[in-house]
Amino acid sequence: MPLSTQEEEVAEALEKITASLENLQLSQEEMQANLEVIEVIEEELQQQSEHLAVESQFYYELFQFAPDAYLLTNPQGVILKANRAAATLFNVLHSFLIGKPLALFVPETERSVFRSKLNQLSLVDSVQEWETVMCPRGGQPFDASLMVAPIRNTSGPLVSLQLSIRDVTKYKQVNLQPQSVTARQLLPLAAAIETPHSLDGLRVLFVDDEADAREFITVVLEQHGISVTAVASVAEALSVLERSRPDVIISDIRMPDEDGYALIQKVRAIEAEKGWHIPTAALTAYLAEDRAKALKAGFQSHLHKLAEPTELVAMVAQLAGRR
Template sequence: MSQEEFNYSFEIIQQQIQTLESYIVEHSMQQQTVEALESLATSMKNLEFFKEEMQANLKLMQLLEEELLQHNEKIIAECKVYHDLFKFAPNAYLVTNAEGIILEINYTAAALLNLLPSLLIGKSLINFVSKQERPFLLRKFKQSLNVKSVQELEVSICPRGGQAFDALLLVKPGRATSGALGALQISLHNITKYKQLAVPQQVPSLSTPVAKPNGLDGLRVLFVDDEADTRELIAAVLMQHGVEVTTVATVAEALEELERSRPDVIISDIRMPDEDGYALIRKIKALEAEKGWQIPTAALTAYLGEDRTKALNAGFQSHLHKLAAPTELIAMVAQLAGRG
């Protein structure tokens, strides 16, 4: 029974008692009936007290419900903070199950594997390991679920379309963000250069060419794309090579950024809502004519059928597919900036 129904029934009973009392007075009924009505009136008072107690308890329950909702909102906010810390961490992190199926992955780890995070969820990390090492890694993953300490595993990782590298995996059992047990929390590190340093090197002679240091340190790149995953992935790849990256989602935001500073290179997606990459390149050319700038620009597309010739004729100096290997992206940026 709802509170409104209880109140209505209570009022009906009170009205009936009052009617009976009037009837008794008018017809001088026996004393026994009068006592019974008085007893009923007492019971009604008790019911009224019970009603007031119920209302007080209802208010208390409402207060508790509000506190629980506030507490739940706080927990959700805290979970989002930790999820964002994981997602945008400079180190490569991922969460898998015992079979190596990727449950969660951050942008830095996705950049090492050279795929968008959304394309890696549900895929097996084992597939990115050299074939001869796959049984070993799968066995170690299953063993790690029953080991409390952090396990150090060294394997060779083969990113999509990229060059294989020596990787150190720090693996510990834990939970996924969803709270599910049976997950493995993995920190992924590219240790190729450290292993190369450990190998004795010959002292170069005067005639031996010496390798040049990374020439992209401090290079400023403006990247325009309406997809957040792509912005973060490309930024992660470029920042690994010392590039300072500014990402924006629209042509309007790109032009606002160009009012504040001049980048060394601009990379833009072609197909974007509202204004596309061709609209951007037209406005960049107009801005260059106004300010006397010359900013190298490249078109980055997700469609294999995108017309490369059309992009170059529109004013872009270069064109690359979004799923190209990181080495191709870095080479293109270096060439555009004259630091190849």
């Protein structure tokens, strides 16, 4: 018996309701699956958060308990973060350092130069090495070695500075004494060279922007009869090479304007033009300097400034082919 119009409408409505219930059931199942995925993601995020917390604590303690003074400043040198060693170095409470300009711990006679160097960091990207005089609160001034790393954002502007500061007063007292004292101390170095006069007349060109380093290296080498021409820049070194050919070139790596890598490139160009071959050595006070990088750049040897004077003399002798 055919269905009436009303019965057909009811049947059609029931079909729609059944379809809706099925869709609702499917949606619930999908929602449940999504909830399970969210729970897994939340668990992973929780684990990552705990891991990051542990890592953050590790690096915080590494920063705080490092033996050297470490600071984070804004581009103007105002201290944003400091570790305990920095507070000890400057003889103040840790909380006192935050918000203070680092120039506060530089003697007034040195502040204009210090600020000028800070301003120059907006033009460079590499780590800069400085030497300056710093003064702790209520204490005596000391010679400080600074490693300054400029930090930029993705668009380029300078946003902060990372600094490590080390008191090098004792090192300089031991290794950079006046020439008359140093000469007496260097007399035993003759034993490092098999023939006492084997280096007489050897000519060395030494390039370093630090006057104390130039004086010290000159004294060390001249005690063995080596003639030393010490200059403060790459430009001065090239001027010397226009007039004469040294037997060995020793150069600091990190210098303002043009560094040791720029020098070695220009020396190799001069050699190609004049048919020369001048043995070269890189000398640096930067503990993290990559020896492999210096050798790859063209230097035949690499030595740290903290090395014993005997090592320096032996290196020059080896480069010059003398014993």
